[in-house]
Amino acid sequence: MDRRIFNWAFSDNRLLLWGLALCLILSTGAAAQSPADFVGTETCLDCHDDMAADFSRTVHGQLGDYQYPGLANGCEACHGPGAKHVDSEDPEDILNPTAEMGNDGTDLCLDCHRTGHTLNWEMSTHAESDVSCLSCHKLHDNSSSRALLAGTEEDVCFTCHMDTQSKFQLPSHHPVREGFMTCSSCHDTHGNQFQEIADGETSRDACLVCHQQHAGPFVFEHSPVMEDCTICHDVHGSVANNLLRQNEPFICLQCHQPHFHSILTGAEGDYSTPPGVVAQDPNYDGLSGTSHADSMKRVMLTKCTQCHQSIHGSDLPSQSISGQGRALNR
Amino acid sequence: MFFLNVNLTATDKLNFFLEGVYSMSTGSFSSFTGLTPEGIDPSFPISPDNPSSVADYDFSSINEYSDLDYSQLEGTLGLNYKLDKRATVYGSVNLMDLQDDQIYVYGDLSGMLVTYAAGMTVGF
Amino acid sequence: MRTRNLLMCSAVLLMCWTGIGFADEEGAFVEGTASVGAHYSDFSDNPQRVGEFVNLDATRDLQADMYLNLFGGTENTLYNINLDYRDIATKKFEFGVDTKSLLSADFRYGSFVHNLDHDNLTNMQGKAGGKQVYNTDHDPMGRYFMEYEQFQGDIKVDMPFLADGQVTLGMADQRRSGYKQAMTIDHCAFCHVESNAQRVDQQTRIWKADVKGSVGPVSLNYDFAKTDFVDRANTPEHYWKSARHPVNGNPMDFPTRQQFSDVTLPYGQTADNDKISHNAGIKADLQRLGTLKGSYTYTNRQNYQTGIEGNFTAGALGYAVKLSPKMRLTGKFLAYETKVDDAFIDLNNFRAGDPVAGNLDFDWNRISSANRKVYQGDLNLGWKVGKGKHLKANWRYQIIDRPAMAQSQTTYIFDEGNPGAREEVASTAFENKTTINRIKLRFDSRLGLKGNYNLTYTFTDVDMPYMNPTAMCETSLDGVDSAHGPDGRMYYFQRQRFGNGTNQATQAHKVTGRGSYQLSARTSINAFITWAQDKNDEMNIYEYSRDLLTPGLNLWTAPSDNLLFTLGWTYSKVESNANMCVPIFDG
Incomplete structure (x- = not known):
């Protein structure tokens, strides 16, 4: 801006004029009414x-x-x-x-x-x-x-959001149709400065209101948990358990590769811990199982969180040093 | 998903209602094929300790481990009978049924729950 | 707990006071309904999932039902009492009072049961060569569930000297208690997954204070909240067996390849934490010049177990104006920063004591993937294009700048010709800046006096969406493992990976439509459709895609005065295509 114009516009006297002009503009909104009209x-x-x-x-x-x-x-x-x-x-x-x-x-x-x-x-x-x-x-x-309200909260919201209403009928859903939650448990219908959801600076914070156990901040993170819960979860309802967008392991395999053990051909028949191992460490005693050709695939490619149970983050290092403690097994 | 609600006012005093939702939901995965890593000979022994052990790069059946297939029915059949201007007696039967046709790690989740309810409502 | 009980008692006393105190006042009224009854539930086969939110302890037993919906008041006071009692764990209670003078108060309490599934782990067994997998469920008949309880109370006091002036003091107390399944794994031994019942006794307590008011055209709002979360249940412990060669079972030097072995340690630990937040907002009604709004937010969250803290600082500006009677413009700008403390991970040296093949230092510095600076701008134009016809256009531009898209990690790159060499590539080295452009167009129209419809199209273009960089697909090595000998380090380290993985799109199209039409005085129809197509063709190894189609139709009809039908149908299909990389066997 030209400095002369700036000085003209913001000199002491003219600042007062700007203020008066603003007051005039603001006051023009009020209609002239007298008490006698009421x-x-x-x-x-x-x-x-x-x-x-x-x-x-x-x-x-x-x-x-x-x-x-x-x-x-x-x-x-x-x-x-x-x-x-x-x-x-x-x-x-x-x-x-x-x-x-x-x-x-x-x-x-x-x-x-x-x-x-x-x-x-x-x-x-x-x-x-x-x-x-x-x-x-x-x-x-x-x-x-x-x-x-013009009806129950759900009646009001589902008038427009019918596709969301149908999602609550899926096998995994938040208990809205059961009446234990309402739309406003998560959404601020009057507007939130950050998202279209309530009680949160980010969408993640809205989830943490009830799921504080996943808040952390953790030493060992799972980065999508810090990014956005909806990367893995379809919060209104899903076919897979725990509101997962797809069932495990496929939700996981979109960002990770499986363990190399999944290419191993399994043996056929029953097996148990070798006696020599048990003799050295009795804690291995009594372990047995039945194996088939695809057993290692079933182990590795059915449900990742059977082993990576602390999938939302943990403060405890996992066992492997070469994995740098990041495996979220603990 | 289908739903049906029926409300029948049979007489001034008697009202029947039926609410039902039936849904079928599946989650499935296509077969994985042709997944041998480039430059890897599948017939190569994969363990020095067990030279006869070779890699199994056939992933074509892993979709079966975690496919999901549910059908659900939830329905309520009930009636209200007005005793007078203020008092109404009610009765209902609620049925919830889930069929799990593709068993995952939780075992067979198929089950049915029936609830019978009766009581009296007073308006004031 | 004592505070919650005190507040509950206060609510009940207040309720009694309003009910008794107002009953004889002039103009007093009370209306509502009350129900008393009983229910009996029975189940067959497995009730856990079909009755996911049913208190199964209350089935096969006659239970009393109570329902009360009461609304009353006097000339100066309104109050409402709502009670819905289904069984001891499934109940809801609300009480609110609103006085003309100064005070309003609301108290809500609710509880329900969520039944959890029990993973039977039967897939966790197999043997391949010397590698063996076992599972043990120490609680095979365990039924897992969580009981949720929440009490919430707000007391609002008006400030008559201030337009819309009010002070609110609030408190919420949430409880999650029950049992869940806790699992953990021994590995680099015989792989052994064990499952136990884990007691959960979690409590979240939130204290809130809000002040709001308007002075002339300026409105102000400030709210403060403090959240404390604790889990009072004991953390489960597990004995990790002595590590040994996973193929032949010999102890060798395997314990030195593990952070711990032959020791009892906790697992499944819940991190107690607290959060403090301040939020201040100001809005100026500039009359014909529109509305201007600004806000500032600061929050701090601390993990009690580790002392790690995270801070969130945000500023927002918004402006809305009617450009003409038919045109409305909104502009918003938001900037925030999230900063979580770094954490230094001090690990044992790998194969400590082995000067040739080991003694490697794997310590690392965890840079949180929550860290980011976000800048977001929105422009929204609403235009009345004709009678009952509206067009809206929205443009959003967002930048997410992170130091590390995924939790900072180190990828070890091996040189085939030099098996002892390694190179660390931190995830901070990758491009971590996401840029989002979103355009949204919406058209609303009436269909005469009998109906209306709307159509929305959204297009989102994303540069570098969230992904897991170098997450999958390994470089091939000739001869797999034999070239490196039995002690080759490649057995135990992550091989060099080069493929990025994500389920986030670089380009997304979405169309939603909804319409309703009254076919006759007794019949109306509603229809909706959502179609979406996401794809990411900018990854280095594959193209991700996701297609979604959800149509639905509802019909409402009343063939006679006595008969009313509502019928509905919804279909939804989501199809995703992603890549799976098969790893190279190296251990």
């Missing part, structure tokens, strides 16, 4: 008596005066001043936020619900997809839900 909730309910009992039983009907940001509370906080409508009884003379404001009146909701859960709303995936507050919440005739 009639009060009691007046509204004289005609809309079907709403009377119900509204007072909702969170909105219970708000203290200080919790309303404008001149009015009750019905007129959302529907605007009612005096003209009371006189004319014309629906055109009262604000219908759903029909008259963009995105089902979500901006109106955000006048009060500015921070906390909704701090990130404007930048959320739902907002970017034109999901409005009323897509999930029902404000009238809904006294039984303090969060004013």
Whole structure:
């Protein structure tokens, strides 16, 4: 930037002017309303008596005066001043936020619900997809839900996310259909600054809320665990046990090669530890098995975590020195 | 996956409902073939201690070790009977059945669980 | 536990106080339903998987059911009580109270059982030459399960002097208790996999404090959380038998090739840890100029067992504006850094005491693969292109810069002509920077007054996605092992590998669609489809691909006032293609 322009723009006096200009811009949003334009909730309910009992039983009907940001509370906080409508009884003379404001009146909701859960709303995936507050919440005739949800949480979410709903029917799934978890156990539907999920700086942290035993940080890591749990897990549901995207060993073999023992041809018949070995170390006594031609393949290529059980990380070195203790056997 | 929900209001007082989900799920792997490492003679003895032992590069059956094949049925059949404006009695039978047609390391997981429930609901 | 019980008691007392105290107040109301009943469950064959979330201890026995859904209040107060009791381990309880004046409180408690499978290890047996594999399950009839319990309480106090002002104090107490299967392995002896029941008694306690409020057009939010995780169960121990030649069983010098041998040591240890996080956010409502948001996050997690710490520091900026009544623009930028302490791994010297073929030092420095700097930008444009028709376009650009994509490791490269030589190649030497470009287009439209549909197409292009570098496929050596003699070091070291492995795509296409249409006043139909194609053709040895197709159809119909049907069908197929490298036998 040209230094003269910079000096002009940010000299002491002009900074004040910039500030005043900003205040002017911010203040232009407030519509000119006078207290005389408002009639009060009691007046509204004289005609809309079907709403009377119900509204007072909702969170909105219970708000203290200080919790309303404008001149009015009750019905007129959302529907605007009612005096003209009371006189004319014309629906055109009262604000219908759903029909008259963009995105089902979500901006109106955000006048009060500015921070906390909704701090990130404007930048959320739902907002970017034109999901409005009323897509999930029902404000009238809904006294039984303090969060004013339009149904159960699953009903609301699965209206759009039907493919996810079907995944919960797979043999391995998080217990959502059993009612022990809900979508919001992992997802922050109002937006999270990092991901579309709740309680986490990264997607991994969202999983760790319940699976702290895998948090570490460990001495011996399994790097995809540190990267993203979904590299191996399909968190909504899968055919393979433990929500694995594919069953072992194939999920593992995409990033690793098998042990060389898997090319060994197995012997046929029963076998047991040789007597000479047992004589030297009685701890080997009593071990026996049955072998077939493909036994070593069955050992090495059925389920890697039978031996690499600490697959999510460990602080204990595994036995082999040449493997540098990294085998996650302990 | 198929699901079916039926709700029948037989009379002002009697209501039947049926909820059922049937799913079939498989996880399978194609055969592995032609996997001899380049430059390796498969007939070469692989152990100095056992010269007759040769490598077995036939991996064509390893998919069988960990293939998965499940079918599941979960269904509930129930009824509600209104005794009066506020009180309703209910009864239901819930069936959960799983067939494991490709046994993995956990043994045969096939099993069935049936739950019978009955009670009374009062609205206030 | 004492704190949780105290809070539970407080919740019950508060519940009694609200119920009794409000009953006689003017305008008091209470509505809801209550159920009392019983259930009896029986099973045949194996109930573990079919009843994965069923408390099997409560089957074959009559159990009482209780359900209460109560909602009540007065002119100034609302409260709700929800109870769902199925058996002693499967229950849910919620209580909430909201006063017009200042205070609201919510308490939730729930528990359920998760049955775990029992690996019978029967595949772990075989003999090839002198190599033998054995398995021993010390708890063959063991039934493994985990009982989850969570208590959560939040108390919110309004700050009337501040718009949307509120202080929240919260506490959560999670328990995982039960038994799981713990396995470990003796190797470089006869390979012996052993299984035991491992007691689990884990507790996570989270303390939270949030403050939020708005001053004029500016909204502020700060939250703090402290998480403590402990496992009170004893760590299992295992006796590792004396190492010996895996083929002929002779002791030789095999113990010097192992970090430990002929000793009892712990395994399956759970790392107790704690986490502290601070998160501050600020949002300015600039009216017609849009909304501007910024945030800062810092977290620290420490492993109590080792003292290893990890820090996460992040800053985010966001801006959303309506460019016109029909157009909305969002821009976001996020940068964060994760840094986990290095760990020095001090190992015994390999074949210590053997001056010719051994005494090698395998010590190494573990650089965490969690370490990274991430920069991410998002631009999103929403455009109302016609009545009931919306088009959205999103572009995301992300850079993930890591010092080591996989946990730093050392690959030992052998020179055929010089069997004693080795070269260490740390994984930090590989390119570890991932760049992601993602474009997403979505179109939403109404179908008159009777329906709507949307279609989304996402294309992701990734340069250097996460992978395990040099993970598979070894260089071939003539004559396999015979050229190196019985003491050749190649028996025991990782041979030089050159193939990268991953299941992450360099190019991914995804199409999702959903539509609903009301065929008549009594019939409506919903359909959805997801199609995705991922491929990675930039790896050095093979092309990875993944294809996914998931269509579904739901039909809702009410042939008469008395009869209602809902029918649904979903099909899903995922097919992945990857490479498997067969290793060269070298031991």
